[in-house]
Amino acid sequence: METLFSYHPRDLLLFSPRVYWTLVAGNNEVYWPLALLAPVVGLWLMWTLAKLGQARQRTGLAVLGAAWLFVTWSFLWAEYRSINWAITWAIGPFVLQGCLLLVLAGTAGSTSIPARHRYLIAMMLVAWGTLIHPLGFLLDDRPLGEADSWLLFPDPLSITTLGVVLAIARGRWLALSLPIPLLWSLVGGTTLLGLGSPIGWGMLAGAGLALAAWLPLTR
């Protein structure tokens, strides 16, 4: 008989790929054209990181914080919770993350560009979350309507957030604002793999990169 180690990630899921991607497609329809705007806003976010300055940083963090609160309400609470009771446990941390980013947006001073390797990783993560991750539908042979973009769904939002806070936040703020998106990247990546979506590997790799970029800097 199977042992614990022989479980496939899908054994841990309560729902099927069909149902999950139907929820995604439904949210894309309800909030259209946000899915179309998401990559554009993503490019703007990368521009703000390339030209670090107090006003731009604050705006970027505010957009990110608002996105966390919006995704919590529009997807986690209103949709995802109906097929996954465990999501109830994620609501609090997601709201907390949104609030943290908004407070950081209100208080952040101007920071210089971080160490080169950390900056590169941060930009890669933002590019991955805003531009590459939504293309996962191509790997799964799903329709375009089921693409999950960072302004609407928690997986690409987490990866994008890892990049932004690595580029902007320092010290205590970085330590506060990194764990929740880091944890969700692991949860979301494993879930996507359970759904048979190889883009989940990208999330796990993103979490690993963020952790690697963060740990040496916290010493």
Next chain:
Amino acid sequence: MTHQWSRRRRRLLQALAAGTALTALPVSWGRASPSPITRRSPTGGSGIPAVGLGTWITFNVGDNQRLLDSCANVMKAFFDGGGTVIDSSPMYGSSQNTVGYGLDKLDARDRVFAADKVWTRDGDATRRQQRESADLWRVKQFDLLQVHNLVSWREHLDTLKAMKEEGAVGSIGITTSHGRRHRELEQIMASEPIDFVQLTYNPVDREAEERLLPLAREKGIGVIVNRPFRQGALTERLAKEPLPDWAADVGANSWAQLILKFILAHPAVTCAIPATTRVDHVRENLAAAQAPLPDDDLRERISDTIRSL
């Protein structure tokens, strides 16, 4: 795990199987009716069709109207094909509500054998959760309530026994899956007055044959088999393999039917509860619950073949 049967043991089991086959002969035996064979209920009453409908994952569709209607169509095909047993749990996301939606839409409350579970660590919450589940199912009470995965089983089972005495539930049981906690399950089966046990059994996962299934027969406990296809992984793996010619000897037209016939041919099994989202699969599953069923030699051949592929 390999299964080597001594000649004496094999003969004994063959004799048992033959005897049971007679007692478990389908109501529809000898008729052209496509109704599935039925098995005796441990609590009496009418027989239980040997193929039921599981709802794990497949019926967890949230509030999406199209998917809810799709599940209702599956339920319609199930009832039209003579099925009655539907199994769900509070653990299964929105599955209970989906079943309730289907029962409402099809006006099928009098056609269902409603099997649900209690799943909470709070041992005092049995009745509250049962009421919540019944509301979601849109039924007054359940035909069968089971303690899910042995969670707080002592407390829940005490309450379930009292509820059965009061007539608030038809029968009671306990469940496990993936072959977990068989030793503890065996102790419960031996010491508690349960009517049903639910466990995983299929041509690949056969541990239950060693102690649990013989004990169920001895104690007159009904056996509901979950994960007959290992959540679809088994049939997916076999899909690219040609069905052996000898499958026709037991009237199996697909791997799914061959697997179900393997399960249903065990004399201790009351019913299997495959889950599906497809109407054609429901019909295929129900059609597997027809004579002939494989004898012991053929069952070994089915198991050996599937393990080798």
